Amino acid sequence: MSPKSHLLLQALIFLGLCWAASPRGDGAVLWSEASDGDLSGDFSAPQSLTVSLGENIVAGRMGQTGDLGATNGSDADYLALIVPDGLEVVAITVESYLFSGGGNPGGGSFLAYGEGADFMGQGFGDIDGYVIFAADAENLLPGLRQDIFGEVSQTSLGAGEHAFWLQETNPTVVEYSLAFEVVPEPTSLGLLALAFWFGLGVRRRSWSI
DSSP states (O other), rough: OHHHHHHHHHHHHHHHHHHSOOOOOOOOOEEHHHOOOOOOTHHHHHHHEESEEEEEEEEEEEESSSSBBSTTTTTTTEEEEEOTTTTTEEEEEEEEEESSSSSOOOOOOOEEEEEESSOSSGGGGGGEEEEEEEETTTHHHHHHTTOOOOOBBSSSEEEEEEEEEOOSSSSSEEEEEEEEEEEEEEEHHHHHHHHHHHHHHHHHHHHOO
């Protein structure tokens, strides 16, 4: 291995160890309706939440809770995730999914995605993707990012604002908890590695003078 390749490998290993050892906010609760109050029921003004590195959890209740926002007049939850520069969301998983109130959500509940901070309306033309989810759902993100032909356009959500709409129209109450997994963007790690590598090179040259 050449000296330059060895330095680059050292830089990547060092950055990987730093990322693994850094505080990642695993299990950090972005919003819990039990303690933070009801999420927005207005599709044009979702609740804004800024994610951080690691697992970011949103927990709420929807359906016949007495609140509004759904297309049938029951409770819906709208949130807009703000992803800072250098980070990306790579997975959305179901942490918990329970129902009560004498009904059954049947095949699951509705989760829609829209690029940007809000939705223009509540029609299928106002969203960029949707999935039906329940307790046994796997990563929801690929389903939210596929087109009408089933082709997945992207497997992550980059820096910017991303709107989500959760709704249950069956005569029941659904208590849910979703986890948004956030990691550094590959380009960010690459730039850090190059910067670290350059710094090592400058230091080695200064030592040799």
